[in-house]
Amino acid sequence: AQSVTQLDSHVSVSEGTPVLLRCNYSSSYSPSLFWYVQHPNKGLQLLLKYTSAATLVKGINGFEAEFKKSETSFHLTKPSAHMSDAAEYFCVVSPRGPYNDMRFGAGTRLTVKP
Amino acid sequence: DARVTQTPRHKVTEMGQEVTMRCQPILGHNTVFWYRQTMMQGLELLAYFRNRAPLDDSGMPKDRFSAEMPDATLATLKIQPSEPRDSAVYFCASGLLGRDTGELFFGEGSRLTVL
Numbered sequence: 001a002q003s004v005t006q007l008d009s010h011v012s013v014s015e016g017t018p019v020l021l022r023c024n025y026s027s028s029y030s031p032s033l034f035w036y037v038q039h040p041n042k043g044l045q046l047l048l049k050y051t052s053a054a055t056l057v058k059g060i061n062g063f064e065a066e067f068k069k070s071e072t073s074f075h076l077t078k079p080s081a082h083m084s085d086a087a088e089y090f091c092v093v094s095p096r097g098p099y100n101d102m103r104f105g106a107g108t109r110l111t112v113k114p
Numbered sequence: 115d116a117r118v119t120q121t122p123r124h125k126v127t128e129m130g131q132e133v134t135m136r137c138q139p140i141l142g143h144n145t146v147f148w149y150r151q152t153m154m155q156g157l158e159l160l161a162y163f164r165n166r167a168p169l170d171d172s173g174m175p176k177d178r179f180s181a182e183m184p185d186a187t188l189a190t191l192k193i194q195p196s197e198p199r200d201s202a203v204y205f206c207a208s209g210l211l212g213r214d215t216g217e218l219f220f221g222e223g224s225r226l227t228v229l
Contacts, residue, residue, distance in 0.1 A: 032216045036218075044220040045220075051215075099145045104149070104156060105156075107156055
């Protein structure tokens with residue numbers, strides 16, 4: 001069985017401060033992991049992906065995530081938040097590699113205060 | 115600019131009516147997913163296809179939902195009969211297995227309201 005848990009439903013930060021969005025997964029296999037972003041009334045866009053290569057993954061817009069197998073975590077970070085980062089963020093797990101039963105976490109809404 | 119196209123973008127219908135949502139995946143992509151998004155349940159995986167064959171549709175209510183790929187350029191999701199609890203945004207996404215990227219390209223969604 002596999003699942004993904006986003007530990008915070010809502011995160012609020014001030015502009016210019018670091019962002020941390022937490023994700024834990026469970027998988028019987030070596031999964032592929034992703035972070036997607038959804039801006040209001042828009043579709044979803046890939047931020048970054050882990051597919052068994054480097055454990056520290058860099059994505060678009062300054063985001064990065066580190067795959068930690070021992071902690072079964074794939075937390076998303078950004079050193080300095082920008083107002084345009086306000087959106088819903090989804091952690092996604094795909095067991096047995098990409099495009100297999102890709103399941104979304106419940107999402108974390110990021111608010112950025114001026 | 116290649117993109118996933120979904121129609122209709124918005125649909126309002128009455129309970130009991132049939133609803134068909136269509137998706138045109140990116141040309142050449144061999145994997146297509148259907149998701150449903152609601153405030154209460156978030157993004158739920160309904161079904162997915164590879165090379166037009168259904169791999170998993172366990173997320174769909176079998177008695178009323180059906181998903182097909184009549185050809186490589188069209189995926190359909192049908193609800194018959196529709197119920198108010200089916201109101202949601204339905205997303206289609208496609209990708210190409212083989213490049214090992216894992217990225218899903220999403221359409222803009224079909225917003226369904228069942229009265």
